[in-house]
Amino acid sequence: MNTNELIKLLNDYKNNNIDQEEVVNYIKTAPFKNIDFAKVDTHRHLRQGFSEAVYCPGKTPEQIIDIMKELKKYHSIVLSTRANKKTAAAVLKEISEAKYVKEAKIIQWGEYPAQQSSNYALVITAGTADIPVATEAIITIKANGVCVKHIFDCGIAGAHRLFSHIDIIQKASVIVVAAGMEGALASLVGGISSCPVIAIPTSKGYGANFNGLTPLLAMLNSCTSCVATVNIDNGYGAGTIASLIVKQSKD
Secondary structure (H helix, E strand, O other), rough: OOOHHHHHHHHHHHHHOOHHHHHHHHHOOOOEEOOOOOOOOOOOHHHOOOOEEEEOOOHHHHHHHHHHHHHHOOOOEEEEEEEOHHHHHHHHHHHHHOOOOOOOOOEEEEEEOOOOOOOEEEEEEOHHHHHHHHHHHHHHHHHHOOOEEEOOOHOOOOOOHHHOHHHHHHHOEHHHEEEEEOOOOOHHHHHOOOOOOEEOOOOOHHHHHHHHHHHHHHHHHHOOEEEOOOOOOOOHHHHHHHHHHHOOOOO
């Protein structure tokens, strides 16, 4: 349930389109729906402005399917994250309308909502290898009804590539930067922008990258004060935070 759906429910009752019992039954299940192995948070969009996503690792395909079906009753779009190909195939066999975005490891069921304003989030990657994590962020932002633009492969090894996009960078409401190796791009972007920068350290890099630990520490130690850092490869978390920032921005 989101704010618009709650208003519609109340208006339907006010206009005698539904009876009191229907309203009570709907609101009873609004906070969460208990389906034995999971308590599906159907109220999250109303509280926080974004709906619950399904984290796939550790769950069976059957559990993922049941949670997705429950969420779809309340939301126009449902995302299941970190799904491998085997899991996705099992889910899509049961939910044929869903699609699997292999690059982002996301199962997406439903259509993106309409964009709520002209403000936008910008997603930048240091390299092509960082695009899968960035794509997870992009899909998350779109699923939250926010406009998103992207710039790929503009790492500090060729910083001139980044400066050619200075206009789109400086007009963004929030910027998400996905970078592996040493993770320096987030600081550079923060230094030339006027908005919050959300840094995603990625696990792409040679041995001393330590599966993302090196860029994580570099981003946490950024000398650019507008940079905040999420966990390694956490495109979904970065996308959610970026969406909330854009929604609070003024046109």
